[in-house]
Amino acid sequence: MKKIDPYTSAVKKKKNIPDSYVILFAMLIIASIATWFIPAGSFERTTESGTAMVVPGSYESLPASPTTPYDFFLSIQSGLIDSASIIFLVLTIGGSFAILDHTGAIQGGIMKLIKKTQDKKYALIVVVSIAFSAAGFIGALQTAVIAFIPIGIIIARAFKLDAVAGVAIIYLGAYAGYTIGGLDPITTGFGQEIAGLPIFSGLWFRFAVYLCILASTIAYLCHYISKVSKDQSKSVLGAIPFPTEVENSHSISDEFTRKHKVILGYFSTCMVGYVVGVFNLGWGLHEMAALFLVISLGTAAIERVPANQYVNLFIKGAQGMLYAALIVGLARAIVVVLENAYVLDTIVNSIAVVLEPLPNVLAALGMYGFNLAFNIIISSASGQAAIVVPVMAPLADTIGLTRQVAVLAYNFGDGFTNIITPTSGILMASIAIGGVPWLKWLKFVIPLLLIWIAIGAVALSTAVAINLGPF
Template sequence: MNIPQNPSSKKDKKRALPDSYVILLAMLIVASITTWLIPAGSFERTTGDNVPMVVPDSYQSLHSNPTTLLDFFLSIQAGLIDSANIIFLVLIIGGAFAILDYTGAIQAGIMRLINKTRGKKYSLVVTVSVVFSIAGFIGALQTAVIAFIPIGIIIARAFKLDAIAGVAIIYLGAYAGYTIGGLDPITTGFGQEIAGLPVFSGLWFRFAVYLCVLAATVIYLCRYISKISKDQSQSILGKTPFPAEIENSSSIPNNFTKLHKIILAYFTLCMTGYVTGVFTLGWGLSEMGALFMVISLGTAAINRINPNQYVRLFIQGAQGMLYAALIVGLARAIVVVLEDAYVLDTIVNSIAVMLGPLPHVVAALGMYIFNLGFNLIISSASGQAAIVVPVMAPLADAIGLTRQVAVLAYNFGDGFTNIVTPTSGILMASIAIGGIPWIKWIKFVIPLLLIWMAIGAVALSIAVMINLGPF
C-alpha cells in the first residue's frame, strides 16, 4: 500500500540544517583544495620543553605537497588517531555518567540545591557560571569542561530550559575565564615565556578584561534563559529543547538520600584529586579518563550495582557519546590536511609581512584579527603559541609595540573563537553531548562572540595606548 507523503514533511526536509558531520566534511574538502592554492613553506623549529617553536625570520619555501584523494581519506583516520585521548575520554565520561545517572545522585543533589535556593534559577545559573569561569581563569578547566556538560544539562532540565542553556552554563562560564587565561600556564604562561616576559605579568590588566567578559557572558546567558522561560518557542532548538535520549533518561528525583550524599562526596573527592593532580603532577586528559573509570567503579560499588548491570549501563552510556566522540576526529582531520601540506607557516609569515608597516594600534588589532582567524584552524593554545608568538614577539619590537601587547593579541585571538571553532574537539564534543547541531550553537553564540571581540579590541587598543609593559 502506498502511503501519501505529507507536503509539509518535504518542506521540513529541505529546510533541515546540515549535520555537524556534513559541515566538517565540507570544511575538510575546502582545506584540501587550499593546499593546491597556497604555497608550501616552513619555519625552522627548535625544541624547548619538548614543544617545537619556530625560529623568527627562518621561513623558507618548500616544494608543494597538496592533498591527494588518498591523503584526503587518510586524514580522517589520522585525525581519529591524533584525537584518541579526547575520543576515549568522551566515551569513558559517557559510561561513567550513565552509572551516576542510574543512581540519581547528581540529579537529586541539584534538585536539593534548587529547593534550597527556592527556585532562584538566575542566582544558581550565575553562581555556577562564575565558579566555572574562575576555574577557567586559573587554567584548571579547559579540557575538563567536557566532564561537567552533563551537569549543566541536568540543571537545564530541572528548570525546564533547553540543551543550549545547559551547555552554555558550563562551557561559556568556563571559557569566559579561559579566554583571558590570567593564571593559565598553558596559554598565558607558555606564551609569555616564549616572548621573554615574566610569567603571569600584566595580571591586573587581564583581570580587568576578565571581569568585563564575565559580566557580558552572564548578562547574555540570563537574557536567553529569561526569553525561553517566558516562551519555550523562543528556544533556538525549537520544539525539541532536548534530544530524545536526554528526555528519555532517568527522571529527576526529589528525595536526596544519604546514599546520594555519599556518592556525591565520592565524586567531589575524585574531582578535587584531579584538580590537585593538574597543578602538582601535570595531569591531563589521559589521567582524567582513568579517573572517570575510578568514579564509575567506585559509584557502582557504593550503590551495589552488580558487575553485569555495570557493564550494560557503561556501554549504553558510551554508545550515547559515540556521535560526540567521532566528531572530534573529523575536526582534527582538517588540521592534519593543512599541516601535512605545509601551508600553515606560509599563512603566518604572510600576515607578519603585511603587519610590519602598519600604525601601532592598527598593527596590534591586525595581530588580534589574525589570531582570531588562525584559531579556527589551530585550536590548541600551546600549538598556536608555538607557531605565532615567536614570530609576533620580535615583530612587535620592530614596529614599536610591547611584547605584552603581542601576547595579549595571541591570548584574545586564541581564546574568543574557541566558542565557535569547529576544529576544536572540546567544543564539538561539548555541544554534541547536548545534542546541539553546530549551526544552532553558532546562531546562539555569535552575538556573544561579537561582544567578546569588541571588548578584546578595546582592551588591546588601551594596552597599546598605555604602552602595557611586563608588569
C-alpha cells in the same frame, strides 16, 4: 484549513539543517582544495622543554605538497588517531556518567539545590557560571568542561529551558574564564615564556578584562534564559528543546539520600584531586580518563551495582557518547590536511609581512584579528602559541609594541573563537553531548562572540595606549 503539528514541523525543519559531520566534511574538502593554491613553506623549529617552536625569520618556501584523494581519506584516520586521547576521554566520561546517572545522586543534589533556590533561578545560574569561569581562569577546565555538560543539561531540564541553555551554562561559564587564562600555565604561561616575559605578568590587566567578559556572558545567558522561560518558541532549537536521545538519557529524581551525599562527596574529592594533579603533577587527558574510571568503579561500589550491570550501564553510556567522540577526529582531520601540505607557516609568515608597516594600534588589532581567524584552524592553545608567538613577539619589538601586547593578542584570539570553531574537539564534543547542532549553536553564540571581540579590541587598544609592560 489543515492543522500543522509544531513538533512534526520542527522535526522536518531539523532534517533540513546540515549535520555537524556534514559541515566538517565540507570544510575538510575546502581545506584540501586550498592546499592546491596556498604555497607551501615552513619555519625552522627548535625543541624546548619538549615543544617545537618556530625560529623567527627562518621561513623558507617548499615544493608544493597538495592534498591528493589518497591523502584526503587518510587524513580522517589520522585525525582519529591524533585525537585518541580526547575520543577515549569522551567515551569514558559517557560510561562513568551512566553509572552516576543510575544512582540518581547528581540529579537529586541538583533538584535539592533548585528547590532551595526556588524562584532564584538566575541566582543559581550566575553562581554556577562564576564557579566554572573561575576554574577556567586558572586553566583547570579547558578539557574537563566536557564532563560537566550533562549537569548543565539536568539544570536546564529542571528549569524547563532548552539544551542550548544547558550547554551554555557550563561551557560558556568555563570559557569566559579560559579565554583570558590569567593563571593558565598552558595558554598564558606558555605564551609569556616563549615571549621572554615573566610568567603570569600583567595579571591585574587580565583580571580586569576577565571581569568584563564574565559580566557580559552572564548578562547574555540571563537574557536568553528569560526569553526561553517566557516563550519556548524563542529557543534557537524551536519546538524541540531537548533532542529525544538527550531527553531520555538523564532522569531527574527528587530523592536525595545519605548515600547520594556520599557519592557526591566521593565525586567532588576525585575532581579536586584532579585539579591538584594538573598543577602539581602535570596531569592531562590520560589521567582524567583514568580518574573517571576510578569514579565509576567507586560509585558502583558505594551503590553496590553488580559487575554485569556495571558493564551494561557503562557500555550504554559510552555508546551514547559515540557521536560526540568521533566528531572530534573529523575536526582534527582538517588540521592534519593543512599541516601535511605545509601551508600553515605560509599563512603566519604572510600576515607578519602585512602587519610590519602598520601603525602601533592597527598592528596590534591586526595581530588580534589574525589570531581570531587562525584559531579556527588551530584550536590548540599550545599549538597556536608555538607557531604564532615566536613570530609575533620579535615583530612587536620591530614595530614598537610591547611583547605583553603581542601575547595578549594571541591570548584573546586563541580564546574567543574557541566558542565557535568547528575544529575544536572540546566544543564539538560538548554541543554533541547536548544534542545541539553546530549551526544552531552558532546562531545562539555569535552575538556574544561579537561582544567578546569588541571587549578584546578595546582592551588591546588600551594596552597599547598605556604601553603595557611585563608587570
